[in-house]
Amino acid sequence: MKTTHLIAILLSFFILSSTSKILAQSKKTDAGIKPDLSIKKNLTDDQLLDLVQKQTFRYFWDFGHPVSGMARERSNKSFDYGDEVVTTGGTGFGVMAMIVAAERKFITREQAAERTKKIVDFLWKADMFHGAFPHWLNGETGKVIRFSPKDDGADIVETSLLFQGLLTARQYYTADNPVENDIRNKILWMWEGIEWNWFTQNQNVLYWHWSPNNGWSMNHQIKGWNECLITYVMAAASPKFPISKRVYDDGYANNNTFFNGRKFNGITLPLGFDYGGPLFFSHYSFLGLDPRGLKDNNADYWEQNKNHTLINRAYCIENPKKYKGYGANSWGLTASDSWGGYAAHSPTEDLGVITPTAALSAFPYTPEYSMEALKHFYFDKGDKLWSEYGFVDAFSDEKDWYAKSHLAIDQGPIIVMIENYRSGLLWKLFMSSPDVKRGLKTLGFTSPNL
Template sequence: MLKINQKQLFMIGLATLLSLGSIVASAQKKTANYIKPDLKIKRGLSDDQLLDLVQKQTFRYFWDFAHPKSSMARERSNRSFDYGDEVVTTGGTGFGVMATIVASERKFITREQAAAHTKKIVDFLWKADMFHGAFPHWLNGETGKVIRFSPKDDGADIVETAFLFQGLLTAKQYYTADNAVERDIRNKITWMWEGIEWDWFTQNQNVLYWHWSPNNGWSMNHQIKGWNECLMTYVLAAASPKNSISRRVYDDGFTNNNTFYNGKKYFDTTLPLGFEYGGPLFFAHYSFLGLDPRGLNDGKADYFEQNKAHTLINRAYCIENPKGYKGYSANSWGLTASDSWQGYAAHSPTEDLGVITPTAALSSFPYTPEYSMQALRHFYENKGDQIWTEYGFADAFSEQHNWVAKSHLAIDQGPIIVMIENYRSGLLWKLFMSNPDVKAGLTKLGFKSPAINK
C-alpha cells in the first residue's frame, strides 16, 4: 500500500464525515452575466474552444465560492464536517489567485476585477492569524482566526503557506501597474513574504517541519521528507530574502529519505523519484503550478521527465486495469487524491478504489497533451451528461460503483485551470520563475533551468 503522509491520512478520516449540504446561499453568489455556466454539451468544438470552456467554467468555482468577506477560496463546495460555511483554505486560495490571473488574461473577467478580487484576499491575509509569519491550513473567512485542521494542527502549516505564496508571488509579478490597487497588492505580498520565518521551522536541524502550534508546539513532529507534493516548500524556504534555509537542509532533509529516489521501470517507463508506481498524481501538479519543470534539474532528477513518467505510469496502470474496474480505458484515466464513493482518498495505483478524478489527467496537459486531450474529450463529450456541471467537472466519478461526486474541491479545481494555461501559454510558469527571489532560491539549492537565466 502507498504510504501517505500524516496529514493526508487525517484528511481521509475527516472527509468521510462530510455532509452534502450546499454551502452557497443565493445571497452569497456573485456570478454575473459574464461568467454564465454553459451546461449544454457541444460536440465538435476545436481543442482551443474546449480548453477555453473548461478553464472558464472551472474558474466559476473560485468566483462563486469565494468567501464574501475575504474572497478566499472555500475548501470545498459542500459543507465540511461541523465547521459551517466559514472555512477557507490557504493553499487552495493560492491556487485560486493563479486561476484568477488566467481568468483576467483570457478575458473571463476584467483585469480590474481580478486585481480587486486579489487585493481583497491580500488585505484579509494581512490581518489574519499567522504564526512566525506562516499561515494555518484553514482560516475563518469572516474573522481571519485559525480553524484547527486536526486536534493538534491549530497553528502554522508551512506547506499550505508555500502553496499560498506560490500564488501570491506569481500575483506580485503580474499586478505591475502603477495604480493604488496593484501597488498595494505588491507591497503587502512583499511584506508578508519577507516575514515568514522559514529557517525557524527547522528547529535548528537539517530538515523542515510541517507544523507548529502556539498550543501544542512541535508535537505533531512531522518532518517534510521524501518525494511528494512539497518541493515548493523547500524552494520558497531557500528563496526567502530574510529567513532562508541552507542547501544542506534540502539535501539532508527533503531528498534524504527512502521514498525520494526510485529508478524502477513500470510499464516500460522509468520513474526517477517517488513511491511505487508514482503515488497520486497531484505530486506532479501542486508544486509545478509555478515551478516550470522544463529543463529544471538539480542533479537528482529532470523534473519534466519525472512528472511525465509519473503521468504515463498512472495512465498505463488505468489501461491495464488489473482490478477490472468498469470504465477504465486509454481515454478514461487519472488517479489522484479526491473524494470517492467511500470518503476522501489518495487514489493511486497502490490505492485504487475504482475512482477516476478528472483533475489528474487534465492537470497533466503539459506532460501528456495528446493523452490529456483524449481524456478531456471523453469526460466532456461521452460522460458530460453525468459529470459536467456549472463548475466544470465533478470532483470524481466511479462507473464501477455508479457514483459521481456532488462536490468540487479548491485544490482539484485550481490545477486544472493553471496547468492547462501553462500548457497553452506557459503564463504562470513565466510569472513565477521571473521572481528574483525564486531564481536565487533555486540557484541556492543547486537547480539549473533555462528560466533562471532569463
C-alpha cells in the same frame, strides 16, 4: 431657505448618483460568470479548453468567500465546520486562476486585481504564526480553524502553496496604480515575514506544523518525494529567513521514499513511491515552478513528472483490478473524494475512482492523452460529470457513483496547468521572480529560466 433647500436637493442627487456609480462598479467587480451546462458537440480543441477553464474558474470567482475573497475548501459541507472554511493553499491556486481569467478575458484585469487585493487585505490581518498561515481560516473573521486536533497553527506546506500564487501575482500586477501597488507591497511584507528557517528547529530538515497550543507535537518532518518540493524552494528563496542547501539535501532528499529508478509498466520512475503515488505530486509544486529543463543532482523534473503521468495512465489501461470504465481515454488516479470518503488514489491505492483533475492537470506533460480524457469526460460523460463549476471532483463507473462535490485544490490545477500547456503564463511569471531564481540556485537547480 429656498437656496438651502435647492442645495440639499442637489447634494442628495450627488450622493445618490455617486452611490449608483459605486454600486454599478461593485456589481461590475463582482459580476458572476454564467455557467454553460449544455454539452456542445461541435467544439474545437481550443474552444473546449476555453470552456473548461472558464467554467472551472467559477469555483474561485462566483463561489469565493464573500468577505475574504478566498477559496472555500469545498463546495459541499464537510466535518460540520460550516460555511466559513477557506483554504490557504487552494487560495494560492485561485489567485493564479484569476490571472488566467484576466488574460483570457473571462473577467477584466481590474476585476482580478480588486479580488486579489481583497484576499491580500484579508490575509494581512488574519492569524499567522511566525509569519506562516494555517491550513484553514475562517473566511469571515480570519481566525484559524483547526484542520485536525493538534493542527491549529502554522502549516508551511499550505503557506508555500499560497505564496506560490501570491509571488506569481506580485510579478503580474505591476501597474502603477493604488490597487496594484498595494497588492505588491502587502505581498512583499508578508513574504519577508515568514520565518522559514525557524521551522527547522535548528536541524537540517523542515517541519510541517507548529501550533501555539501544541508546539511541535505533530513532529512531521517534510521528507521524501511528494508535493512539497515547492516548500523547500520557497524556504530557500526567502529574502530574510532562508534555509541552506544542506536542509534540502539532508532533509527532503535524504529519505528512502525519495529515489526510485525502477520501471513500472516499462517506464522508468526517477523519484518517489512505486508507481509514483497520486498524480497531484506532479501538479501542486509545478503550477509556478517550470519543470521544463529543471534539473538538480537528483532528477530531471520534466522527465519525473511526465513519466509519473505515463505510468499512472498505463496502469489504468492495464486495469489489473478490472474496474468498469478504465481505459486509454478514462484515466487519472489522484487524491479526491471517493464513494467511501476522501482517499489518496494511486495505482497502489486503487478504489475504482477516476478523478478528472489528474488527467486534466497533466496537460503540459501528456497533451494528446489529456485531450483524449477531456473529450471523454465532456462529450461522453458530460451529463454526469459536467456542472456549474466544471467537472465534478471524481467518479466511479464501477460503483455507479458520481461526486456532487468540488475541491479548491482539485479545480485550481485544472485551470492553471491547462494554461501552462497553452501559453506557459504562470510558469513565466513565477520563474521571473528574483527571489525564486535565487532560491533555486541556492538549492543547486539548473533551468533555462535561471
